[in-house]
Amino acid sequence: MTSLLHSQPKAGYCEPNNSSRVIQLQTNLDFINPFENEAVKPTESSKDSQRMMDEGVLMTWEDLWVTVPNGKNRKPILQGLTGYAKPGQLLAIMGPSGCGKTTLLDALAGRLGSNTKQTGKILINGHKQALAYGTSAYVTQDDAMLSTLTAREALYYSSLLQLPDSMSIEEKKDRADFTLREMGLQDAINTRVGGWTSKGLSGGQKRRLSICIEILTRPRLLFLDEPTSGLDSAASYYVMSRIASLNLRDGIQRTIVASIHQPSSEVFQLFHNLCLLSCGETVYFGPASSANEFFASNGFPCPTLYNPSDHFLRIINTDFEQDVEEGLGKGVNTEEAINVLVKSYLSSETHKQIQKEVEEISESDSGAIEKKRIHAAFFNQCFILIRRSSLHMYRDISNYWLRLAVYAAIALSLGTIFYDIGSSYGSIQARGSLLTFFISVLTFITLIGGFPPFLEEMKVFKRERLNGHYGVTAFLIGNTFSAVPYMLLISLIPGLIVYYLSGLHKGLEHFLYLIAVLFATVMSVESLMMVVGCIFPNFIMGMIIVGGIQGVMILIGGFYRLPNDLPKPFWRYPLYYISFHKYAFQGLFKNEFEGLTFGGDQYGGNKTISGRDILTNTWQMEMGHSKWADLAILLGMIVLYRLLFLAISKSKEKAKPMVAAFRCPQAKLFTTVTRGNEQN
């Protein structure tokens, strides 16, 4: 049996028939032979290759249970799984939809959701340890990528972020190009990823690009969730064979764990081990080549000319209750068939051997994985993120460009409605209304136009962060500095239109102050969105919460209800002082009224009144500090919100392992979020 466990995969057909594969290989021109491009291989820095020529990752899990809340009880998703993933081998996790494949991958990669509870022992090289950055990567089902980048740009930026500074830019570019060709994307290199505004890469191409991004660093441990979804059978074969052949590239023994739905016979041949699940239970774990024999010995032989994986899945799929057809399983129903297989597996020599091996590995000490920092340096990452994000913002017409158009239209409306506002008594109220409406509408459109693109960036950030590409601080710096020029633009142009058409307080200083407050307000809204988006990364929830906060802030900003009329508990103290609209209104009012004289018309009996008196008596402004102090407070709030985003993101990452450890002491040290936490 030991020899069985280590045997190489055999043909995956129930009856060999290679003709269809030959046709597929010949007709699919997307893919290139990776070995034709061996000349590209030396692009990998020889130093790095040498450093990476070390031990692989041996992962074991023993009696692994995962449960989720189900009313007052807990529902098991995984039920006492035991198995291993060895260096140089490809472990396939198969089973019907909903059987727990993704949950198993998530548990192994330390990515289970907060409502799950995990028990059992997961070890890496016999140790409980966090996976270090660069030793593992996870290709999830969700292909979160920046929609406006082309396939080549997405991979190129990723290579700059992930690969070490010891590699030259040319080497990184070559690695990115080579990886794209490996995955058969050479004809799509200049195609944009695409999103809701424009169609770009197909679903299968996006899948392959996601895989490219994660295999760029040639990680020693690779998790793939449905890598072939959306691909035709020939493309699936090529993708899986490239993944399987990662081991052959540079002598590093990689451990690959992939969940897969419907592998063709050719793909099935690539698997070394197979973990077959049904309703969270192991139906079979062992060499893929012995699975046929296992099913046949239990009375479920694979019919002639049948794809073995189709046969296995048909026998164990409980979603569509039916008798297993005559010839497949002697007329027993699916539940009985699963019971037979589960019991038979538990009492099998294969299972005993697997358990023995897992125990031996747990007791052995093959050395903890050394934590490596092979990604680009922090400042380089910040610079690359600024460049990438700037390019994305420039191309994404649904973000700043659309907002600029809407702001300009509103500015034109305001400018014409309040055209040549004058300095009569009537203009006092008009100036107040103009400024507060301008700020209020700007903040709401910033929310509506800015939140969806921000969530898109957050999704990409979350994926890249979990895979340890860069840290929260680098993301924050990248996001902030790339957005500043666009925010200046969307403040400057509408501000200019309103200022000149309505004839607000004349003078360069007054104009620049108006633009500065518009900019600070827009930036404050975006900063608030970051905080809320980090806590509630959901479009509807985030919009409603930020919208609600904004509405209250505008209401208590001191215009719609004068400051002295605001109820003192709660509304005046502290909310009025927390509202950034208060500082925006106050700063703009001071900028507008101070130094001007109003009246001299029939409405005030030809009397005049100074702007300062209006500020004090009419608008009840705090005159103890200048308008510059209001602007400084606004800018301070931007910094505060962004620091809050940083603190919340980091504490969420820190809290996750603690919550996991609390829920499951055995899983204490094992969490993916801590990977790459050495990064800022």
Ligand SMILES: Nc1ncnc2c1ncn2[C@@H]1O[C@H](COP(=O)(O)OP(=O)(O)OP(=O)(O)O)[C@@H](O)[C@H]1O
């Ligand atoms: N955090 C969770 N809370 C509640 N139920 C969950 C959670 N995670 C998984 N489940 C449930 O566990 C079951 C297994 O889910 P999982 O995503 O692992 O299945 P899968 O085999 O990967 O499915 P598919 O092949 O369709 O992707 C499903 O019924 C799912 O609804």
